[in-house]
Amino acid sequence: MTGPAGAPLEGLALSGRLASLSRGLAALNRAILMVSMGALVLAALILSTGVVLRYFFQTATDWQDEAAVFLLVGATFLCGAHVQALGGHVAIDALGGVLTARVNHLRRVLVDAVSAAFCAFFAWKSWTLCHEAWAEKQTTSSTWAPPLCIPYSLMALGMTLLTLQLVVLLLVRLTRERT
Numbered sequence: 760m761t762g763p764a765g766a767p768l769e770g771l772a773l774s775g776r777l778a779s780l781s782r783g784l785a786a787l788n789r790a791i792l793m794v795s796m797g798a799l800v801l802a803a804l805i806l807s808t809g810v811v812l813r814y815f816f817q818t819a820t821d822w823q824d825e826a827a828v829f830l831l832v833g834a835t836f837l838c839g840a841h842v843q844a845l846g847g848h849v850a851i852d853a854l855g856g857v858l859t860a861r862v863n864h865l866r867r868v869l870v871d872a873v874s875a876a877f878c879a880f881f882a883w884k885s886w887t888l889c890h891e892a893w894a895e896k897q898t899t900s901s902t903w904a905p906p907l908c909i910p911y912s913l914m915a916l917g918m919t920l921l922t923l924q925l926v927v928l929l930l931v932r933l934t935r936e937r938t
Contacts, residue, residue: 774934777931781931784840784844784923785844787920788838788844788920788924791837794837795834795838798830798831802826805823805826805827806823806827808820808823809823822902825905826905832910833917836913836916836917837913838917839917840924843925843928867932872929874925875929878925882919888911889912889915892906892911
């Protein structure tokens with residue numbers, strides 16, 4: 760897990776609760792990463808099997824696309840916090856090279872705060888979508904008709920974890936500023 764300017768969070772002297780939260784989130788991110796790698800492999804196998812079944816046996820596999828999409832949605836959203844912890848999201852640092860260290864720090868704090876607010880809103884809307892899909896028993900329109908609460912819950916959980924990761928990063932930046 761890395762923090763500001765690529766510094767590993769484990770190497771920073773974080774306060775007790777923030778350090779515990781950071782370590783717990785890092786462990787959860789690693790576990791999710793392992794599951795997501797399996798989901799990507801499974802999605803590839805499902806799609807490849809579907810191609811073979813359709814080509815050689817002319818068998819309809821209408822469930823395969825939705826299953827693969829659900830797996831890919833889960834892997835994508837659930838790994839967002841891990842990618843953020845590594846500093847792997849796309850960033851434009853053209854301004855960082857011309858700004859003073861103080862102004863650049865303020866820019867990063869502002870970006871983290873705005874990103875956390877956006878992700879929190881996205882998570883909240885995803886949770887409301889998930890609840891609505893669950894309460895109304897919504898399904899996809901295919902013949903397989905899996906419940907829509909599955910991808911919505913994966914989106915909601917992933918965005919919640921990303922929000923938490925951004926808040927941790929923001930707190931680390933603010934803690935480093937004070938020390």
